């Protein structure tokens with residue numbers, strides 16, 4: 001997800017070549033998607049938004065906010081791998097039905113990101129600006145979230161991000177969620193093995209052992 005237009009400038013704009021966030025999070029406050037990272041602090045999960053001040057952080061208290069396995073799964077579903085801005089030269093890769101994340105122009109000029117499904121692509125000849133290909137196609141997408149949910153809009157490449165199917169790999173988040181999840185139910189050992197081998201966020205891609213080990217030891221003091 002692009003960093004550049006995330007709310008009015010209470011902080012300096014991000015440098016243009018800054019690496020994109022690896023993970024994004026659907027905020028509780030507005031259900032929009034934001035680049036984010038997490039830490040565990042005093043046993044709570046702290047979600048910190050890219051390019052936002054500390055007071056925007058969202059916190060999860062395992063005792064109060066995560067009272068059932070369903071709560072844990074719902075929190076897990078708030079995270080995903082960061083979307084990628086649609087590359088002008090690769091607009092032809094999109095197909096109807098693809099899941100997109102679009103910049104939504106809120107009242108007052110604020111931009112937020114919500115998901116939509118691609119319905120159609122209206123092809124147009126691409127131009128070139130400063131030696132770089134520029135897509136001139138128009139994309140019709142139906143919002144599945146946000147204030148325009150259910151509506152279709154025709155948009156340009158500049159507001160289109162592509163939702164990544166691959167799972168996130170964030171050892172801190174995975175460790176925290178698995179730890180909380182394992183407090184429920186009696187098949188604790190099975191649950192631990194299952195969540196590390198086949199959780200929705202980890203299937204087929206296991207985080208490097210060194211990261212898990214590190215995060216495991218760093219977390220143990222917090223719980």
Ligand SMILES: [Zn+2]
Pocket residue numbers: 088091092124126135136137
């Ligand atoms: Zn195009």
